[in-house]
Amino acid sequence: MENKTQLKPKAQKTAVPIPKQTPKERKHNFNEVALGYSEEQAQVEASRCLQCPKPTCVKGCPVEVDIPAFIKLMKSKDYAKAISKIKEKNCLPAICGRVCPQEEQCQKFCLLGKVGESVSIGRLERFLADWERQTDIVCSEKAKPTGKRVAVVGAGPAGLTAAADLIKLGHEVVIYEALHYPGGVLMYGIPEFRLPKNIVQGEADYVKKLGVDMRLNCIIGRTFTIPELLKTGFDAVFVGSGAGPPQFMGIPGENLGGIYSANEFLIRVNLMKAYTFPKCDTPIKIGKKVAVIGGGNVAMDSARSALRLGAEVSVVYRRSREELPARKEELENAEEEGIDFKFLTSPVRYIGDEKGWVKALECVKMELGAPDASGRRKPIPIKGSEFTMDVDSVIVAIGRNPNPIIQSTTEGLQVTKWGTIVADENGKTSLPGVFAGGDIVTGEATVISAMGAGKRAAKAINEYLTNKK
Numbered sequence: 126m127e128n129k130t131q132l133k134p135k136a137q138k139t140a141v142p143i144p145k146q147t148p149k150e151r152k153h154n155f156n157e158v159a160l161g162y163s164e165e166q167a168q169v170e171a172s173r174c175l176q177c178p179k180p181t182c183v184k185g186c187p188v189e190v191d192i193p194a195f196i197k198l199m200k201s202k203d204y205a206k207a208i209s210k211i212k213e214k215n216c217l218p219a220i221c222g223r224v225c226p227q228e229e230q231c232q233k234f235c236l237l238g239k240v241g242e243s244v245s246i247g248r249l250e251r252f253l254a255d256w257e258r259q260t261d262i263v264c265s266e267k268a269k270p271t272g273k274r275v276a277v278v279g280a281g282p283a284g285l286t287a288a289a290d291l292i293k294l295g296h297e298v299v300i301y302e303a304l305h306y307p308g309g310v311l312m313y314g315i316p317e318f319r320l321p322k323n324i325v326q327g328e329a330d331y332v333k334k335l336g337v338d339m340r341l342n343c344i345i346g347r348t349f350t351i352p353e354l355l356k357t358g359f360d361a362v363f364v365g366s367g368a369g370p371p372q373f374m375g376i377p378g379e380n381l382g383g384i385y386s387a388n389e390f391l392i393r394v395n396l397m398k399a400y401t402f403p404k405c406d407t408p409i410k411i412g413k414k415v416a417v418i419g420g421g422n423v424a425m426d427s428a429r430s431a432l433r434l435g436a437e438v439s440v441v442y443r444r445s446r447e448e449l450p451a452r453k454e455e456l457e458n459a460e461e462e463g464i465d466f467k468f469l470t471s472p473v474r475y476i477g478d479e480k481g482w483v484k485a486l487e488c489v490k491m492e493l494g495a496p497d498a499s500g501r502r503k504p505i506p507i508k509g510s511e512f513t514m515d516v517d518s519v520i521v522a523i524g525r526n527p528n529p530i531i532q533s534t535t536e537g538l539q540v541t542k543w544g545t546i547v548a549d550e551n552g553k554t555s556l557p558g559v560f561a562g563g564d565i566v567t568g569e570a571t572v573i574s575a576m577g578a579g580k581r582a583a584k585a586i587n588e589y590l591t592n593k594k
Contacts, residue, residue: 138241141170143248148461152432155317155400158458159223167252171200173237174244181234182246187577188286190214192231192246199249205260208253215250216289216335217282217328217576219258220311222251223320225573226452258327267335268295273590276301276359277337278345278531281309282572283365283563285329286579287586288337291363294587298337299359303344306396307332309367310564311572313396314388316426318433319455322395346530351538355558360593361586364546364554364561365579368569369528373521374418378475383412383483387419387427387522394430411436412517416486418472419522420444425455427520428464438464439514443471443491443504469493471504473511475519486514525569535559543568552582558593560586 144160145151151158162170174196182192190211198207211218227247235243273296277288280302292298306312307329312322333339345351345366354362371386373379390409393399397407413436417428420442428438440459442449445468449456460466469491476485490510493502527544539547539555545566552560562578564570 137169137173138237140173140242140245141166141248143245148458148463151318152462155430155433157321158318161255162248162252164252167249168200168202170245171196171249174200175236177236181236182231182244185231185234186214187230187573188215188580190231190250195253196244196246196249199253204253204256208257211250211253214580215576216286216332218250219254219324220282220320220328221573221576222247222249222254223324224311224315226571228453230573258324267293270297271295271590273297273360273593274299274358275586275590276345276354276362277365278351278362279303279309279365279367279563279565280307280329280339280341281365281367281563281575282311283367283575283579283582284309284363285332286576287363287365287562287583289332289335290580290583291586292335292337294583296587296590300332300337300339301343301345301349302339302341303366304396305341307339307341309365313392314423314426316391316395316430317400318429319426344530346534351531351535351556351559360590361558361560363552363579363582363586364531364559364565365563365575366528366531366565367575368525368564369530370526371521372524372526374472374523376472376474378477378483381475381477381483382481383410383517384475384519384521387417387423387520388525390427390520391423391430394434400430400433409434410518413437414514414516415439415518415520416441416472416514416516417520417522418442419524420449420451421522421524422451422455424520424522425451425459427522429459429462431518431520432462432464436518440464440466441470441472441486441488441514442466442468444501445469445493448493448501467514469504471506476513483516483519486516486519488512488514525564527565527568531565550581551585552578553585553589558589560589 180193195207195210232243277284277300288298308325311325371388393409398405399409402408411434415431415436415438417440432438474487478484489506491504494505497503532540546561548561548566552562560582562582563575
């Protein structure tokens with residue numbers, strides 16, 4: 126009865142669908158697939174919000190955006206105040222509105238989702254962020270300078286978030302980024318058709334406009350070490366260096382030509398713009414038949430990129446469709462574009478030709494047994510079910526290991542057996558004044574979880590600096 130009472134002002138039960146390129150069009154280009162709401166569509170979707178007296182959606186947001194407040198402002202068409210409300214907590218709304226798994230976070234807790242479809246919070250966030258970009262408004266308030274200096278290692282989602290929060294608190298912040306563009310995985314890992322590069326650079330520019338000093342082409346652990354930063358005037362350091370080297374399966378034939386890690390493949394396609402061939406200086410050789418191994422968002426990104434480069438693509442995943450960790454939207458987009466999925470299938474051997482190039486992939490069919498340590502049912506090979514797939518390129522997308530440079534050059538920094546940095550829930554490490562968050566602590570995870578870690582660490586760093594004599 127309580128739910129019915131709260132739903133009295135009848136809300137539309139179905140969300141406004143987001144306009145998209147058709148599968149036939151988009152499979153041949155790298156333009157953004159989801160086109161975003163028009164103002165009219167955004168207003169209709171915003172009107173679905175019930176403005177609950179005790180909103181449950183906020184608890185699902187890792188960066189604690191006041192969702193009902195920004196939607197209320199949006200409904201009254203006060204877009205400047207609405208985006209300002211978001212940016213009180215989230216400095217990367219155009220990114221989050223595109224790539225965050227809202228269906229597993231804020232939207233999962235939306236009350237309207239109990240009787241229909243949840244409010245499309247992420248799409249509304251994207252609309253406001255895109256509106257702001259066109260109006261060139263910088264919404265920010267900063268505290269008085271504290272005289273404290275913080276070094277942030279890595280300009281990925283964790284580092285950008287921590288830097289933005291810290292500078293708003295009045296601290297001087299310098300970001301050190303190893304690559305020639307800020308953004309980290311947002312730049313080199315996520316394809317243009319899902320997250321355009323100009324969007325990422327626009328969000329990074331906002332952090333710069335807040336006053337953050339961003340130093341590119343600077344590898345901490347090589348150019349400077351963490352101890353050197355602390356000795357040269359920084360009062361604290363936040364490490365958000367992310368994940369690094371790719372993981373492989375260790376099966377026979379792995380060193381054959383034509384076998385890429387998703388890391389190398391996506392960096393070449395995204396950062397080096399191989400998709401603009403023949404205009405680019407760094408083309409990538411991709412075959413006619415490509416197998417992508419894995420079932421996460423990185424596998425979907427790799428498969429859909431290979432498709433756009435002209436390949437016939439199969440995704441090989443050892444569990445069933447139900448266990449696939451990629452976002453539902455990404456799976457549906459991939460299927461619409463014609464990508465073939467081979468579920469309950471695991472590679473066992475690569476077969477090469479006389480020139481040392483991969484020509485086939487031997488696989489075995491799997492069945493699901495009891496749950497393993499991850500909580501998902503463990504895949505078990507079915508004897509005698511081996512079969513061979515013809516391929517001329519393979520992309521391995523089964524995860525990445527932590528970037529090891531900082532751990533190996535920072536004496537006294539405690540790490541796990543997997544090479545991740547040991548940090549508490551607030552990012553505090555074993556060294557005074559050194560904090561860490563994101564993939565370097567948790568292993569490879571989502572953009573928004575890294576942002577949440579950066580936000581928590583910024584709060585802890587502020588407390589540390591405030592209490593430091």
